[in-house]
Amino acid sequence: MSGFSSLFLISCTIESPAAIPFASNDAFREIFQSMSEGIIMVDESGKIILSNPVAESLFGYKKNELNGLTMEDLVPVRFRGNHSKLRAGYNARPEPRRMGVGRDLTALRKDGSEFPIEISLSYTRLQNELLVMAFVSDISQRKKSEEALKRSEEQLIVYAAELEKKVQLRTEALNSSIAELEEEVKERKKAEEEAHKALEKERELNELKSKFVSIASHEFRTPLSTVLSSTSLISQYNELGDREKVNKHVKRIKNSVNHLTSILNDFLSLGKLEEGRIDLQRDYFNPCEFLDEVREELGSTLQNGQRLHIECEPLPIMVYSDARILRNIFFNLISNASKYSGVDKGIYLSCLHDDKYLTFKIRDEGIGIPLSDQKHMFERFFRASNAGQVQGTGLGLNIVKRYTDLLGGTITFTSEEGKGTMFTVSIPIE
Numbered sequence: 233m234s235g236f237s238s239l240f241l242i243s244c245t246i247e248s249p250a251a252i253p254f255a256s257n258d259a260f261r262e263i264f265q266s267m268s269e270g271i272i273m274v275d276e277s278g279k280i281i282l283s284n285p286v287a288e289s290l291f292g293y294k295k296n297e298l299n300g301l302t303m304e305d306l307v308p309v310r311f312r313g314n315h316s317k318l319r320a321g322y323n324a325r326p327e328p329r330r331m332g333v334g335r336d337l338t339a340l341r342k343d344g345s346e347f348p349i350e351i352s353l354s355y356t357r358l359q360n361e362l363l364v365m366a367f368v369s370d371i372s373q374r375k376k377s378e379e380a381l382k383r384s385e386e387q388l389i390v391y392a393a394e395l396e397k398k399v400q401l402r403t404e405a406l407n408s409s410i411a412e413l414e415e416e417v418k419e420r421k422k423a424e425e426e427a428h429k430a431l432e433k434e435r436e437l438n439e440l441k442s443k444f445v446s447i448a449s450h451e452f453r454t455p456l457s458t459v460l461s462s463t464s465l466i467s468q469y470n471e472l473g474d475r476e477k478v479n480k481h482v483k484r485i486k487n488s489v490n491h492l493t494s495i496l497n498d499f500l501s502l503g504k505l506e507e508g509r510i511d512l513q514r515d516y517f518n519p520c521e522f523l524d525e526v527r528e529e530l531g532s533t534l535q536n537g538q539r540l541h542i543e544c545e546p547l548p549i550m551v552y553s554d555a556r557i558l559r560n561i562f563f564n565l566i567s568n569a570s571k572y573s574g575v576d577k578g579i580y581l582s583c584l585h586d587d588k589y590l591t592f593k594i595r596d597e598g599i600g601i602p603l604s605d606q607k608h609m610f611e612r613f614f615r616a617s618n619a620g621q622v623q624g625t626g627l628g629l630n631i632v633k634r635y636t637d638l639l640g641g642t643i644t645f646t647s648e649e650g651k652g653t654m655f656t657v658s659i660p661i662e
Contacts, residue, residue, distance in 0.1 A: 270368035276361075278302045278319070290349075290370055292342040308340050326355045326362060339368070348375050381509070510638060512554045519551050519583050519590060520544035526562050526581075533567065537576030540566065544583040551590055552662050557635050564628045565594045565655050571622050573598035573652075589641075590661050595654040601647040609645070618649065 264271065270287030274280055283298040291298065291306055304312050331337060331351045339349045350371045355364040417430040462481035469477040523542050531540060562581075569579045573596045580595045601609060605616045610633045613626040636643040641659035 270370075272298065272306075272366045272368065273363060274303050274366070276323075278304065287368055290341075290347075290368060291339065292345075297342075306340055308338055308346055311338075322364075323362065326364065328352070328354045347372050510557075510635075512638060513556060514552055514554050516550035516552050517555045519547055519585075522555055522558070523581065523583060526559060526566070530563065530566050534570045534579070535573070535575050535577075538570055538573065539578055541578055541580045542582070543580075545585060547585050547590070547661075549661070551659075553590075553639055553659055557639060558659070561632050561635050561657060562592070562594070564632050565657075568628060569594060569596035569598060569653070571624070572596065572619075585661065588661060589658045591656065591658045593654055593656050595652065597652040600649040600651050600653055601645075602649050606645075606647060 264284050267284055267286060270290045271282075271284045272280055272287050273282040280298050280301050280303065285295070288295060288298055329352070331353060337349050337351060338346050340346055348371050350369045352367045353364055354367070355362060357363070417427075420430045421427040462485050466478050466481045469481070523544050527540050527542055534540065566579060566581070573579065577597045580593075582593045582595075584591045584593075599618055601616050602618055605614075605618075608614045609616070610629050612630045614630075615624060615626040633643055636657060636659070639659045641657060643655060643657050645653060645655045647653035
């Protein structure tokens with residue numbers, strides 16, 4: 233459906249508001265007039281038969297001026313072409329729903345100006361006739377806020393790049409300072425007390441260096457160095473016409489960029505969660521079809537020989553939740569299962585349900601989590617002691633836990649070091 237025109241696919245042959253049995257009821261009229269949303273009713277021919285003051289104000293009309301107009305009068309000209317077909321399609325299968333999911337809707341004011349809106353439809357039958365109400369909200373201010381947020385995020389990415397460059401320069405300066413201090417320690421070893429102080433200072437500096445380099449150099453500098461070296465080699469191999477090696481280093485560059493992007497996304501996601509800026513977008517979806525999409529998207533990201541095995545118990549009804557957030561949860565858990573498992577190891581995802589909850593189990597055959605670390609796994613920046621050289625920020629599971637809480641669900645895990653881990657995520661079906 234296109235634009236605001238997709239909202240008024242309703243049929244009714246009522247000639248005037250007085251013909252609606254509940255339109256003359258005092259209680260209904262009071263509620264109808266005081267609603268904070270604009271409300272519009274339209275008959276089968278497309279004529280508006282009833283509207284409240286908020287709707288009249290939104291579209292720039294005086295009292296009762298909307299009554300008698302057609303729905304096309306409120307739709308930008310470029311969206312009016314196939315409106316009759318859309319109306320007929322809705323008449324055949326009416327249902328309460330939000331309109332324009334995944335796209336922007338635009339309405340037309342009396343003065344010819346356009347503005348963004350959000351609309352929901354509801355319907356009932358009166359005297360064997362179908363009557364549908366459109367609930368209209370002006371979201372101009374929200375759109376402005378979203379644009380401002382987008383600009384802020386872009387600025388944050390630029391700032392992060394600048395920060396990484398500063399970190400690199402400061403790391404080099406720190407290494408230079410450490411070299412000077414080491415030379416000073418050697419000179420002071422002649423005196424026992426001075427030597428003790430110098431060695432203590434050296435130990436503290438080494439600890440600082442270890443933590444600083446571990447975060448800054450390993451997570452940012454290493455991928456950038458990979459990009460730099462591969463870029464130089466690509467130039468050489470390209471001159472020699474060695475396409476296989478060129479492609480190999482192009483893949484290395486892509487992997488490094490994806491890693492840096494993943495780190496930035498973790499920080500951005502954590503920032504949004506901390507500030508409460510994650511809006512749920514619930515809708516109905518089939519869990520088995522959803523898991524097929526997850527398999528298709530993640531299949532190419534697994535290590536050599538790894539395979540994602542999925543078992544889904546068919547559900548007699550659709551699930552009402554935010555599939556976008558659920559997809560982020562699975563991407564993180566399955567990516568972790570792949571990272572911490574060897575080649576040719578299986579990753580198993582199953583889906584079960586009862587009357588109220590949909591439960592997913594993600595199991596791997598990887599290195600497992602030490603028992604002493606398990607109570608800290610959902611904390612920010614925490615990484616298990618056996619993570620070794622596997623890249624990561626320690627933010628993923630913390631973000632997954634927060635996403636699960638947003639969906640009204642729970643997440644738990646069981647793990648045995650050296651044998652693997654299984655995460656269990658349960659979300660409400662409704």
